[in-house]
Amino acid sequence: MKIATLNESPARSITAAVALALLSAAPAVAGMSGGFNRLLEAVVRIDVREVSFEQGARRFVAGVGSGVILSKDGLVLTNAHVASPYAVEISITLPSLERVSAQLVGWDHWTDLALIRLDVDEVKRRGLTFQHADFGNSDKLYVGETVYAVGTPYGLTRTVTRGIISNDRRYFEDDEGVHGYETGTFNNWLQTDAAINPGNSGGPLVTEDGKVVGINSRGFIGADNLGFAIPANVARRVVDELLAHGAITRSYIGLVPGTLQDLEHFYGLALNIGMLVKSVDPGSPAARAGLHGGDVLLAINGQTVDGRFPEQLPPIQNAIASLPVGSTVRLSVKRGTETLDVPVVTERLESRMGEEWAFDKWGVSVRKVSRAYARENQLDSDLGVIVLGVQPGFPAAVAGLAPGDIITRVNQQPLADLATLKGLYDQYDRQPASLLVEVTRERRVSLFILKP
Amino acid sequence: MTLSARRLLLRAALLGLLPALSLRAADLPDLFAQRVKSCVTVEFLVENELDRQPVSVLGVCVDTNGTIVLPATAIGARVSVRQLKDFKVYLPDSATAYGAEYLGQDVLTGWHFVRAEEKIRAQLVPVTAWVVPGAPEPRLADQVWGIGLRGKDEDFRPYFLMSRVGLIEAMPQQTGIAATEVAGPGLPVFNRDGALVGLALNSFGQNYLMFSRRERGQPVVLVDVEESSVFLFNREVLPYLGRVPKNPSGRPLPWLGAFGLEPVAPDVAKFLQLENQSALVVSEVLENSPAEKAGLKGHDIIVALDGQPLPRLKPDQAVVTYLEREIDRRLPGDRLPLTVLRDGKRLELDVTLGDEPRIIREADRRYFERLGLTVREFLYGDGVARRVKVAEQRGVIVDFVKPNSPAAAGGVEFDDWVREIDGKEIKTYADAVAALSAIEADKTRADFVLLTSRDGETAVRRVKLQ
Numbered sequence A: 001m002k003i004a005t006l007n008e009s010p011a012r013s014i015t016a017a018v019a020l021a022l023l024s025a026a027p028a029v030a031g032m033s034g035g036f037n038r039l040l041e042a043v044v045r046i047d048v049r050e051v052s053f054e055q056g057a058r059r060f061v062a063g064v065g066s067g068v069i070l071s072k073d074g075l076v077l078t079n080a081h082v083a084s085p086y087a088v089e090i091s092i093t094l095p096s097l098e099r100v101s102a103q104l105v106g107w108d109h110w111t112d113l114a115l116i117r118l119d120v121d122e123v124k125r126r127g128l129t130f131q132h133a134d135f136g137n138s139d140k141l142y143v144g145e146t147v148y149a150v151g152t153p154y155g156l157t158r159t160v161t162r163g164i165i166s167n168d169r170r171y172f173e174d175d176e177g178v179h180g181y182e183t184g185t186f187n188n189w190l191q192t193d194a195a196i197n198p199g200n201s202g203g204p205l206v207t208e209d210g211k212v213v214g215i216n217s218r219g220f221i222g223a224d225n226l227g228f229a230i231p232a233n234v235a236r237r238v239v240d241e242l243l244a245h246g247a248i249t250r251s252y253i254g255l256v257p258g259t260l261q262d263l264e265h266f267y268g269l270a271l272n273i274g275m276l277v278k279s280v281d282p283g284s285p286a287a288r289a290g291l292h293g294g295d296v297l298l299a300i301n302g303q304t305v306d307g308r309f310p311e312q313l314p315p316i317q318n319a320i321a322s323l324p325v326g327s328t329v330r331l332s333v334k335r336g337t338e339t340l341d342v343p344v345v346t347e348r349l350e351s352r353m354g355e356e357w358a359f360d361k362w363g364v365s366v367r368k369v370s371r372a373y374a375r376e377n378q379l380d381s382d383l384g385v386i387v388l389g390v391q392p393g394f395p396a397a398v399a400g401l402a403p404g405d406i407i408t409r410v411n412q413q414p415l416a417d418l419a420t421l422k423g424l425y426d427q428y429d430r431q432p433a434s435l436l437v438e439v440t441r442e443r444r445v446s447l448f449i450l451k452p
Numbered sequence B: 001m002t003l004s005a006r007r008l009l010l011r012a013a014l015l016g017l018l019p020a021l022s023l024r025a026a027d028l029p030d031l032f033a034q035r036v037k038s039c040v041t042v043e044f045l046v047e048n049e050l051d052r053q054p055v056s057v058l059g060v061c062v063d064t065n066g067t068i069v070l071p072a073t074a075i076g077a078r079v080s081v082r083q084l085k086d087f088k089v090y091l092p093d094s095a096t097a098y099g100a101e102y103l104g105q106d107v108l109t110g111w112h113f114v115r116a117e118e119k120i121r122a123q124l125v126p127v128t129a130w131v132v133p134g135a136p137e138p139r140l141a142d143q144v145w146g147i148g149l150r151g152k153d154e155d156f157r158p159y160f161l162m163s164r165v166g167l168i169e170a171m172p173q174q175t176g177i178a179a180t181e182v183a184g185p186g187l188p189v190f191n192r193d194g195a196l197v198g199l200a201l202n203s204f205g206q207n208y209l210m211f212s213r214r215e216r217g218q219p220v221v222l223v224d225v226e227e228s229s230v231f232l233f234n235r236e237v238l239p240y241l242g243r244v245p246k247n248p249s250g251r252p253l254p255w256l257g258a259f260g261l262e263p264v265a266p267d268v269a270k271f272l273q274l275e276n277q278s279a280l281v282v283s284e285v286l287e288n289s290p291a292e293k294a295g296l297k298g299h300d301i302i303v304a305l306d307g308q309p310l311p312r313l314k315p316d317q318a319v320v321t322y323l324e325r326e327i328d329r330r331l332p333g334d335r336l337p338l339t340v341l342r343d344g345k346r347l348e349l350d351v352t353l354g355d356e357p358r359i360i361r362e363a364d365r366r367y368f369e370r371l372g373l374t375v376r377e378f379l380y381g382d383g384v385a386r387r388v389k390v391a392e393q394r395g396v397i398v399d400f401v402k403p404n405s406p407a408a409a410g411g412v413e414f415d416d417w418v419r420e421i422d423g424k425e426i427k428t429y430a431d432a433v434a435a436l437s438a439i440e441a442d443k444t445r446a447d448f449v450l451l452t453s454r455d456g457e458t459a460v461r462r463v464k465l466q
Helices: A010-023 A034-040 A120-126 A232-245 A310-321 A371-376 A395-399 A418-430 B003-025 B027-038 B266-271 B318-328 B380-386 B429-441
Strands: A002-005 A043-052 A059-069 A075-078 A087-093 A099-108 A113-118 A146-151 A159-170 A174-178 A181-183 A189-192 A204-206 A212-221 A227-231 A255-258 A275-280 A296-300 A328-335 A338-345 A356-359 A364-368 A385-390 A406-410 A435-441 A444-450 B039-047 B052-061 B067-070 B084-090 B098-105 B112-116 B143-149 B158-170 B174-178 B188-191 B196-200 B206-210 B218-222 B230-233 B258-263 B280-285 B301-305 B335-342 B345-352 B365-368 B373-377 B396-401 B417-421 B447-454 B457-464
Touching: A034 A146, A034 A204, A043 A075, A059 A146, A059 A212, A075 A232, A087 A113, A099 A120, A099 A232, A113 A120, A113 A232, A146 A212, A159 A227, A189 A212, A212 A232, A227 A232, A255 A310, A255 B457, A275 A310, A296 A310, A356 A418, A364 A418, A385 A395, A395 A444, A406 A418, A444 B258, A444 B266, A444 B280, B027 B039, B027 B052, B027 B143, B027 B158, B027 B188, B039 B067, B039 B143, B084 B112, B143 B196, B258 B318, B280 B318, B301 B318, B365 B429, B373 B429, B417 B429
Parallel strands: none
Antiparallel strands: A002 A212, A043 A059, A043 A087, A059 A075, A075 A113, A087 A099, A099 A113, A146 A159, A146 A204, A159 A189, A174 A181, A189 A227, A204 A212, A212 A227, A255 A275, A275 A296, A275 B457, A296 A328, A328 A338, A356 A364, A364 A385, A385 A406, A406 A435, A435 A444, B039 B052, B039 B084, B052 B067, B067 B112, B084 B098, B098 B112, B143 B158, B143 B188, B158 B174, B174 B230, B188 B196, B196 B230, B206 B218, B258 B280, B280 B301, B301 B335, B335 B345, B365 B373, B373 B396, B396 B417, B417 B447, B447 B457
């Protein structure tokens, strides 16, 4: 079974639109609270056209998701996998069935949240009206509490489904869950059995009074009613930071946590304390400080940690991530019978993903090798770009480049950044000439000629 | 001319032809009957932790001492000499098993050498008996033939195979590829007159499309394991038949220590102004290796050996084998003068080959039955695969995990790197054996804990014993 994100492909929404037309004669829901009815007027459908670099070229794909309006000035909260920097066109359908364009304010793939803003001028000019929703307190939710999911499953706008909170502390991490970006490391998820389908992504999970307690995000494909939402209290903080800075800065030390389940006795630990260090990213601050897999983290800056079970890990990860970048954190670590006090200087957290680009005349799309990618793949440095795709019959494919290759040098000059390659491409564009391309493929270095 | 007259003429013409044909064809069964005496089937067992795997391969007798040569692929690279048991030799058309001894693998040819027991030797004819001095090498379209051997249930019955040479290629060894199968892999190939012309290799893969109810035209590669159409010419075979290993490990093993030698395509060679020759990119230079000591570096491009440009061979990959063979025909301590391109400049590097660090088939290993795992010593090559510096190389490697055993239930997997046992660092293979032996002997133990690494991730594995 696979957990998948819940935005939707265009082909399905066409059939869904037909179905919607057939069902539009159905009577309106009656008898819900005023707050709930207001909430319905704050949930929008989001149509996104975004760029994809997978196929060796710049391609555009369309998707449908949901969102919830948070303010009078048109801020809309949705999922990062619905609205991301890859979006080239975001269009919002208001509950009043008016369409208006929107722009990305900022995104945070770690929590799978994004903030977009309606085109305020357009809203004013056309005299469009809408409601906005309020956050509830997601920490106060109890398992079994009735909740409603509102959104656009399969393009069916303003669909309301009902369920309960099935679990309020679900742990779920995905290394490439949001456009290939990491997600879920720093937060737990709400689990609900309210029916959530593709297209629900970004829509709110609300209580009976219409308060937003979560943002629906993903579900188990093939399972019945196992849906997951980001808790409102996480979303609230993310919204504040995205509004203030357009992005969220987190700290990184390179510890990969593991659960201590059943091993407390072996490590001779006091009850309810400790987090196992499963591994340490090579070259990371923790590695440089001498930490390694098998160590047990007891405390962060004197604050004891309890990481025996998976759902206890995100708060610990978040505690580290919330430290100021470049600050020194004191880790108390148990190794064998010793307890060590290890100072570690935090770095800025980076994604494994790097900037992507397509070079049309070469027929190749690439992604910059990031520091995290280099560490993960035990590369000597973050030199070079990764080949994402090649177009058959174009120079890159003819030369022999293949997806997964890392281009490290061109004409025997190291490729430090994507800008260098863009420069070489512009030169080629003006005056096509053969280039010598050095590629690393599974640790093996090969040379290719990119011919006009 | 009437129709019957024309028929008569035709018949006469055919009759005129027939005697010549039948005269030549008649000797083939005789040639076949004599040359079958150089061919044998060799059976042996590979003893694993839980099972014994029978292996049956074809071999050729090369001298009057009962020395038999088996193809390089007869024994997997991971299999240690200690696992090889019960060598038996069978003559074609006979169910009688004769004893034999494993002599080892030759590093240059890759051949495995086996010596058959005294009793059988009189019935064997060395393949060199079929060498005709001055006989020409096969040319395109020449007829060539050889022998195939059926399985044990048919008493290794020999059968005749014949084809014509379709392609001759230096790969880098002079290789003939016949139009169809010409001999069992490892068996001799003869010309029409019965002169030895070569030795059959394993057959090459052939591309097919596989159709099934579900899949339409899936490409598959099929390899015929019983018969081969590929053979090495005499000049690649005869000079090496005497390379009987001095010991079963095949040592000494010459070593350069350059990882990932990648050939350059002709267009790249041309771009680098290397006309009519090939070149090899060095991907990585291994720590403490002869290559490192001689100053070779990653990304260097090897353009010449012994002052001679690397030859342009087809496919491009053949030049890798060319260099490897040039290393393997030397001994540790021998020189390997290389010319490399670095940052556009030519450099002469004088490498002195070393002795290769212990390889996997030489590794010490021990199976712990009750725990359900085998550990083996950490080898230099394990460090290369895991990018672990020599100074940090310690611990042991899991070489086998018994299905449904405590180790398997505890999540231990094949090729895991064990770094700690019960919280104590394992420095050497002896440390690991001592720790695991103590655990295995202690019947009161409820569990033990391993710290293992897999794909760069470390994990604590708790193995429950009760």
